[in-house]
Amino acid sequence: MTATAPRTPTKAQLLELVAALGTAQWQDFAAAAARHGLTSVQAKLLSQLKGPVPMRGLATLLVCDASNVTGIVDRLEARGLVRREPDPADRRVKNVVATDEGHETIRRVRAEMQATHSALDTLDEEERTTLYGLLERLRPGLEHRG
C-alpha cells in the first residue's frame, strides 16, 4: 500500500486538478509581474506582443471589450513599455508594439516564474513529451470558444 495504484480519476477530479494548476500558475505569473510593477492583465497583454497587434486584435486575444484595452495600453504606454503606431494600410487602426524595455520586462517575468519552472523541472524528457502531447490534445476543445 505504499505505491498508490494509479486508479482512473473521475472527470470531476481531473477537472479540479486542472483548475487548481491553472490558478496556481496564474498566481505565479501575477506575482512575477507584480515584482516589475505590472498587473497580471498588463503582463498578459505584453506577452501577446511578439509583433504589432491592432487594438481590436488585443481585445479578441484577451477576450474583453475593446474599450478596456484602451486603458490598459494607456498605462503601459505611459511607462514606455509599448507604443501605438499608425497602421499604414488603415488609418483607423492603431498597432500596438512592445518597446525594447517592454520585451525585456516580459522576458524577465517569464523567467521569474519560479514555482512553475521548478514544477516542470520535476519531469524528465519523456514525461514532458507525454504531457505536452496530452495538453495539446486538450487545446482544440478549449480554444477560445465563442
Add this chain to the structure above:
Amino acid sequence: MTATAPRTPTKAQLLELVAALGTAQWQDFAAAAARHGLTSVQAKLLSQLKGPVPMRGLATLLVCDASNVTGIVDRLEARGLVRREPDPADRRVKNVVATDEGHETIRRVRAEMQATHSALDTLDEEERTTLYGLLERLRPGLEHRG
C-alpha cells in the same frame, strides 16, 4: 510524415501551453459563472465552500487581502448564496457557509463548463490516468508558494 514524431518540447513551449490552457479553462469557468449572474471571483469563492470557512481562511485560499473578501461575501450574501455564521469558539470569527442555493449554483456552473468537459472527453481512460498522474506531480511545486 503524417504522424508528427513527438519531439521533446522546450520548457518554454510547455510553459506557454500550460498558460494557454489555464486561461482557456478560466474563460470557460467565467463564462459558465456569468450565465448564473456570478463573476468569476464570486464563483471561485463559492467553489471553496465545501464546509464553513472563516473569512480569514477565504483570504488565504484566494490569495488576497481579507478586506477584499468582505465585499465579495457581501454580494454573495445579498443574493442568498452564502451565509455568515458566528464561530462558537471565537466571537471574532465569522464562518462563511454556502446555502443550498449556493451549492446548487456552483454545481451547475461546474457542470456547464462545456469547453473543458468536451476537451477532457477526447481522452480515453488510460490517457486520463496518465495526465492526472503528471499533473499531480506538478502540483506540489505550484502549491500556493509564499
Add this chain to the structure above:
DNA sequence: CGGGTTGCTTGACGATCTCAAGCATCAATG
C-alpha cells in the same frame, strides 16, 4: 457622394484589489 460597417476612444458605473485605520475579541502576563 450617401449609407452602413468597423476601429478606437470617452464617460458612467460596478466589481475587484490593496493599503491604512479602526473596533472587538482573544491570549498571555503581571
Add this chain to the structure above:
DNA sequence: CATTGATGCTTGAGATCGTCAAGCAACCCG
C-alpha cells in the same frame, strides 16, 4: 483583574479592470 499585544473583520480611499452606450473618424460599396 488590568494591561499589552496579536488576531479577525470591517470601513474608506484610491487604482485597475470590466461592461455598455455613445461618439468620431475612416473604410467599403453601390
